[in-house]
Amino acid sequence: MLLLVFGLSFLSFFPSLSLSQHFAPTRTKPHHRISVSLNLKQRKQREEKRRMMMKLDTSGLESFSAAVPSAMAAAEDQLFAPPSFDLPAGCADFDKFQMEAKQTLKHAKGTTTLAFIFNQGVIVAADSRASMGGYISSQSVKKIIEINPYMLGTMAGGAADCQFWHRNLGIKCRLHELANKRRISVTGASKLLANILYSYRGMGLSIGTMIAGWDEKGPGLYYVDSEGGRLKGNRFSVGSGSPYAYGVLDNGYRPDMTVEEAHELARRAIYHATFRDGASGGVVSVYHVGPNGWKKLSGDDVSELHYKYYPVQPTPVEHEMVDAPPA
Amino acid sequence: MSIFEYNGSALVAMVGKNCFAIASDRRLGVQLQTVATDFQRVFKIHDRLYIGLSGLATDAQTMYQKLVFRHKLYQLREERDMKPQTFASLVSALLYEKRFGPFFCQPVIAGLGDNDEPFICTMDCLGAKELAKDFVVSGTASESLYGACESMYKPDMEPEELFETISQALLSSVDRDCLSGWGGYVLLVYAALLTPTEVQEKILKGRMD
Numbered sequence: 214m215l216l217l218v219f220g221l222s223f224l225s226f227f228p229s230l231s232l233s234q235h236f237a238p239t240r241t242k243p244h245h246r247i248s249v250s251l252n253l254k255q256r257k258q259r260e261e262k263r264r265m266m267m268k269l270d271t272s273g274l275e276s277f278s279a280a281v282p283s284a285m286a287a288a289e290d291q292l293f294a295p296p297s298f299d300l301p302a303g304c305a306d307f308d309k310f311q312m313e314a315k316q317t318l319k320h321a322k323g324t325t326t327l328a329f330i331f332n333q334g335v336i337v338a339a340d341s342r343a344s345m346g347g348y349i350s351s352q353s354v355k356k357i358i359e360i361n362p363y364m365l366g367t368m369a370g371g372a373a374d375c376q377f378w379h380r381n382l383g384i385k386c387r388l389h390e391l392a393n394k395r396r397i398s399v400t401g402a403s404k405l406l407a408n409i410l411y412s413y414r415g416m417g418l419s420i421g422t423m424i425a426g427w428d429e430k431g432p433g434l435y436y437v438d439s440e441g442g443r444l445k446g447n448r449f450s451v452g453s454g455s456p457y458a459y460g461v462l463d464n465g466y467r468p469d470m471t472v473e474e475a476h477e478l479a480r481r482a483i484y485h486a487t488f489r490d491g492a493s494g495g496v497v498s499v500y501h502v503g504p505n506g507w508k509k510l511s512g513d514d515v516s517e518l519h520y521k522y523y524p525v526q527p528t529p530v531e532h533e534m535v536d537a538p539p540a
Numbered sequence: 541m542s543i544f545e546y547n548g549s550a551l552v553a554m555v556g557k558n559c560f561a562i563a564s565d566r567r568l569g570v571q572l573q574t575v576a577t578d579f580q581r582v583f584k585i586h587d588r589l590y591i592g593l594s595g596l597a598t599d600a601q602t603m604y605q606k607l608v609f610r611h612k613l614y615q616l617r618e619e620r621d622m623k624p625q626t627f628a629s630l631v632s633a634l635l636y637e638k639r640f641g642p643f644f645c646q647p648v649i650a651g652l653g654d655n656d657e658p659f660i661c662t663m664d665c666l667g668a669k670e671l672a673k674d675f676v677v678s679g680t681a682s683e684s685l686y687g688a689c690e691s692m693y694k695p696d697m698e699p700e701e702l703f704e705t706i707s708q709a710l711l712s713s714v715d716r717d718c719l720s721g722w723g724g725y726v727l728l729v730y731a732a733l734l735t736p737t738e739v740q741e742k743i744l745k746g747r748m749d
Binding site for chain 2: 525
């Protein structure tokens with residue numbers, strides 16, 4: 214629309230410029246209009262010429278595919294049909310293509326993260342393995358993201374998605390602080406993120422995150438995911454190893470624990486999940502969010518934890534799973 | 541995930557000086573869930589011949605039972621143990637019998653042949669033999685294993701060094717695979733000069749995640 218407006222105004226300028234060139238101020242003779250009188254034939258010719266010039270050449274846009282039902286017409290169709298090209302592979306059935314594209318990301322929630330509220334604040338813990346199908350791509354991924362000094366987010370699902378949107382959330386929280394001269398609440402921050410994720414619903418984002426923090430109302434914990442869900446709660450675990458972590462966490466949880474006990478519970482829960490789940494492993498990181506903000510409590514290698522909890526007993530070599538006695 | 545990645549496995553066999561070593565991981569899983577950490581994948585056929593079977597665990601166990609049966613029949617008829625090369629042909633034939641509905645397992649065969657010459661070979665699930673002079677690998681961690689063995693292997697290693705090499709290759713490879721690991725099992729066989737063949741079995745302490 215803008216272009217059209219520009220075009221019109223440009224056209225209106227142009228004739229005036231040309232006129233002023235003709236009517237130079239240093240003209241000596243007075244100007245008189247010359248009236249041209251044409252006969253009918255010349256007038257008709259002039260009009261034809263104008264119409265020809267005015268008429269746009271639309272021969273390229275005409276399609277001859279109308280109602281001539283003959284073999285010749287079919288050939289003509291191919292010759293004169295508007296240019297076409299094959300749709301790219303996968304776009305013939307776009308819904309199925311999009312479903313398949315999302316399926317390739319389905320495995321991506323291979324991780325274990327957990328968070329719980331107790332009387333001394335919030336404990337947040339996660340493993341550090343990134344896997345692509347069966348391949349371990351990294352054993353040292355930071356899955357607990359520091360949104361700001363008193364709020365943490367956990368990463369499960371697509372790493373890029375989580376990193377980007379958590380950073381984006383941090384920016385929005387800071388803007389809120391500057392605009393309102395007070396810190397944003399955990400409720401508000403989780404709502405901001407949930408609304409953004411809801412607007413991208415169905416487009417293949419893969420995020421299962423927990424927002425944990427301490428605000429004026431005390432400790433806060435929300436679960437937010439890329440399907441647009443947002444839940445408030447006291448205990449959450451997200452990822453492929455979450456069933457195993459829930460088992461240990463639910464068993465050992467008490468609302469009145471010391472920070473040390475809560476730390477050990479979280480560490481134990483993640484350790485058990487890494488033992489049973491193939492897609493979790495690496496290093497257990499445990500954070501504590503208190504009234505003064507978050508603090509990292511520990512980062513233990515899971516394998517070392519195993520031999521600490523279950524030291525090796527010297528035993529003879531086992532002979533299991535053998536039905537027939539050896540020959 | 542494919543059927544070969546349903547249970548998860550890692551197998552490697554290496555040749556040294558008048559000795560061979562065969563090693564496997566110890567995990568049995570159901571896709572991502574670990575069900576057992578003491579699963580046996582390397583089986584003895586006779587004193588100087590061992591077979592490791594990777595892939596679907598049920599097919600590995602069935603294949604082993606069929607092979608033990610066939611070898612016992614052979615022993616009754618021929619009154620001697622099978623040579624490793626003959627055994628490899630037997631395994632290949634048994635696998636190809638099921639060409640249009642195969643066993644989903646990939647064997648690794650290791651044995652001492654005539655003159656205490658170590659012999660190793662591997663096959664795909666249809667019985668295509670691949671003889672090698674240095675090392676053979678199989679399982680979900682096979683690509684990592686190829687890389688690790690290629691860089692760590694030296695020809696004509698003594699038994700202690702061979703044991704060290706194969707253990708390090710196995711552990712570092714399964715640490716890059718979600719579906720195998722949780723410990724390792726190494727079996728080393730060498731033909732000593734005066735005593736009959738010596739066999740050492742060791743369980744490796746690996747990452748349990």
